[in-house]
Amino acid sequence: MKRLLYVTLLLACPAWSQSVDSTTNFTIPLKSNFRSGFMLEPSFAYTLTQLTAIKSFFRANQVEYNKKLDRVVAAGFGYRRQRMKAMIHSFFGLNQRLLPPKTSGNAPLIAQRLDLSGIAIFLGYDIANARNNRAFINAGVGSIRYEYTLFRPTNQQVPFQTIFQYSPPVSVPSLYLDSGYWDVNVEIVQREKRRDTFQWMSRLGYRRGFKATSWQSEAYQLVDAPQDRIGQFYLQVGLYISHNRSSRPN
Amino acid sequence: MKTLLLSWLSSLLLLNHPHSPNQPVQAQLILYREKEFISGLGKAFPFKINDKKTGKLSPNHYIQLPLAPGRIKIEFYNDYFTDSRPLWIQVESGQTYYVKAVVEVDFWSSMMLMAPMPAQQALPELRRMKPEAAHASPQPE
Numbered sequence: 001m002k003r004l005l006y007v008t009l010l011l012a013c014p015a016w017s018q019s020v021d022s023t024t025n026f027t028i029p030l031k032s033n034f035r036s037g038f039m040l041e042p043s044f045a046y047t048l049t050q051l052t053a054i055k056s057f058f059r060a061n062q063v064e065y066n067k068k069l070d071r072v073v074a075a076g077f078g079y080r081r082q083r084m085k086a087m088i089h090s091f092f093g094l095n096q097r098l099l100p101p102k103t104s105g106n107a108p109l110i111a112q113r114l115d116l117s118g119i120a121i122f123l124g125y126d127i128a129n130a131r132n133n134r135a136f137i138n139a140g141v142g143s144i145r146y147e148y149t150l151f152r153p154t155n156q157q158v159p160f161q162t163i164f165q166y167s168p169p170v171s172v173p174s175l176y177l178d179s180g181y182w183d184v185n186v187e188i189v190q191r192e193k194r195r196d197t198f199q200w201m202s203r204l205g206y207r208r209g210f211k212a213t214s215w216q217s218e219a220y221q222l223v224d225a226p227q228d229r230i231g232q233f234y235l236q237v238g239l240y241i242s243h244n245r246s247s248r249p250n
Numbered sequence: 251m252k253t254l255l256l257s258w259l260s261s262l263l264l265l266n267h268p269h270s271p272n273q274p275v276q277a278q279l280i281l282y283r284e285k286e287f288i289s290g291l292g293k294a295f296p297f298k299i300n301d302k303k304t305g306k307l308s309p310n311h312y313i314q315l316p317l318a319p320g321r322i323k324i325e326f327y328n329d330y331f332t333d334s335r336p337l338w339i340q341v342e343s344g345q346t347y348y349v350k351a352v353v354e355v356d357f358w359s360s361m362m363l364m365a366p367m368p369a370q371q372a373l374p375e376l377r378r379m380k381p382e383a384a385h386a387s388p389q390p391e
Contacts, residue, residue, distance in 0.1 A: 026337060026365040028352050130287035132355040190355060198357045 031131040032193050041076035041201065043238020045091070049116075050231035051146065051177070054215055057226050058111055063150065065111040066096050072116065074236065083126035085136055090119045109170055111148045118144035120183055120207075136187040142207070144230060149177035174218040179230050183207035192244045199240040205231045218227035263364045274345040278318055280372070283381055284352045293351075294382075295362065305382065307351065314380040319343040326351065326371035332373035333361040348372030 033055025047070040058065045071094040080089035093116025127136035150172035158166050185205025194201060212227040272313075279299075286292045292309035299315070302322050306364065307313055317342070325336035339347060348367045367375075 028350060028365045029354075034365050055338045128287045131284070132353065135286040135287065166380070190357065 007192075018108065023223070031245070032191060034192050034195070035247050036079070036081040037192055037242045037244035039076075039078045039080065039199075039240040039242040040073075041078065041087070041089075041238050041240055042204075043236050044075045045072040045074060045203075045236035046070070047072050047093075047232050047233045047234040049146070051228045053212075053226035053228045054175075054177070062108060063146070064108045066097070066113060070094075070096065070113070070116055070232075071110070071161065072234070074238070075239075078122075083129055083169075085122075085124040085138070087122040087138070087140075088119070088132060089122065089140075089142070090207075092117045105231070107153050109152045111149060111150050112148050113173075114174070115145055115147035115176065118142050118181075120181075121186075122183070124187065128189065134189050135190055136189065138183075138185050138187055138203075140183045141180065142183060143180050144207070144209075144232075145176060145179070146230060149173055149176045151176065156170075156202070156220065159162050172217065172219070175215055175248055176218070177213060177215050177228055177230060178215045179209040179211075179228075181207045181209045181230065185234075185236075189240060192240075192242055193246070195246075196243050199242060201232075201236075201238045201240050203236040203238075205234050205236070207234070255357045258338065268282060270292065270345070275319075277341045277343055278346040279317045279318040279322075279324075279349065280340075280346065280376065281307060281324065281349045281377055282372070283307045283309050284350065284375075285310040285378075292353075293328075295326050295328045295330070297324060297345055299324055301325075307382055309353075310379055311382040312376055312379050317341050317347070324349060324364060326364075331361050332359045335361055335363060337366070339365040339366060349376070350374075 012126060017172070035163030049070055055065065057063075072091050073094060074089055076087050076089040078085055092136035093113065096113045120140045122138040124136035125137035126134040126136050150170070151168055152170050154168065183205060184207075185202040185203050189201040190199040207230075209228075209230040212229040214227050215225040216221070216222055279298070282297075286309040289309040294304045294306040294308040294311075297304055299317075304315065305313055320341055321338060322341050323336050323338050325334060327334065339349070339350065341347065346369070348369060348371075349364055350367045351371065352363045354363050
């Protein structure tokens, strides 16, 4: 009788364990803990550029210039170790055309931005260290170049082979500012969840020239040129392509 | 015989008071959501219990709900979640169940993870949390 009871119990047990209850199987995993990682970062930014001296010069001389935000693409490479991060960035402004010009009457002089580029190095610290996000405060230094070309659009017909015989009435082929700057930004990035992964990133920052520097030209040696201390607010969105490591390989 | 009768009577009394045998003692569910990065900006996500819309839960908040004994299903639903992972619990009357919910976000996916927690782990976590204000009462679909 006793043996029969044991056998019945043995048979009954698997039936009991079949009830897949979350109570027994579910646990919440700890947040991912990759000790270090490399990341490659393509990104895009909208930039509000402050160049007070040159812009007031443009306004004073009825020069039309672009008042919209600068659009910038950037590429970065970085290394993260725990909550610290070091990055190197370079960025390039996308072409900004003000054409087609106003053809009726006297066309205004146009200042078209040619170059907006720079390079910077950053150090950052993650203040959040949350399950799904990292929030880095980054600080860095870099160098920036901002360039205009000034010309007056005309309806003049010019055969290409003779283009050098013509010189437009008013033109400044190149007007540029080279400056060193400091840069501070707040970066929110998804926390890495896998060894090789993508992460969404966004960044809000400000860069400012170390000091006011004179505008220069590649075509002329300028004397008494206006001086500007560049300032740029930027909102950047991008992607991390990262490779992460849990610990040092033994 | 007398003792047997007495014990039978007392058991009847116990069963009848305070609940009738047809209305079993309810269980308690304490559902809480982990603190997130800037929890104040975190969205409150709605959840269903046994496929019935029950309420919403914000990060760093908890909600206390009565449960009828039996097998229950807790599920968060929102367009934000790309995956749904409902939690099933066998609820016994008179017990208190602590369930922790955590939003897990990866590059393309997001879901609410849930797990029952032992009281000794849940209570210290709950101490720092706020009760969810509204939505506490079950709403009809």
